[in-house]
Amino acid sequence: MNNTLYWIATGLVALVFIGSGMMNLSANSKAKELESGYGGRRNQILLSVLKIMIGIIWIFPQTGVLGALLAIAYFGGAIAVHLTTNTPVVNVIVIQIVIWVASAYRFPELLQRMLGSSIKL
Numbered sequence: 001m002n003n004t005l006y007w008i009a010t011g012l013v014a015l016v017f018i019g020s021g022m023m024n025l026s027a028n029s030k031a032k033e034l035e036s037g038y039g040g041r042r043n044q045i046l047l048s049v050l051k052i053m054i055g056i057i058w059i060f061p062q063t064g065v066l067g068a069l070l071a072i073a074y075f076g077g078a079i080a081v082h083l084t085t086n087t088p089v090v091n092v093i094v095i096q097i098v099i100w101v102a103s104a105y106r107f108p109e110l111l112q113r114m115l116g117s118s119i120k121l
Contacts, residue, residue: 009102010059016095017055024048068103075099
């Protein structure tokens with residue numbers, strides 16, 4: 001059961017990053033609509049490649065902690081952008097919470113370092 005939850009958490013976050021990165025690279029109508037918000041096609045490509053790289057780093061247990069920190073930082077920036085541009089922020093906050101929960105589940109040492117060594121999962 002624990003192994004299943006581990007891979008569900010891993011896959012869910014990876015899907016968010018790799019899926020949205022691939023969608024934005026596809027240049028479909030939704031991606032073209034987002035281009036102006038990203039500052040043009042060049043910035044959209046750069047952010048999409050970054051998302052895909054974060055998703056790949058997140059998947060592997062050896063680099064997963066780095067992936068978790070990058071994912072948390074990326075969505076922290078996304079929340080800031082949504083707040084400053086008055087665009088809906090709820091979905092981004094929900095994704096950030098999922099990343100935090102998945103990170104705490106996959107890497108209990110992160111939670112222990114943040115909350116103190118007395119916390120045990």
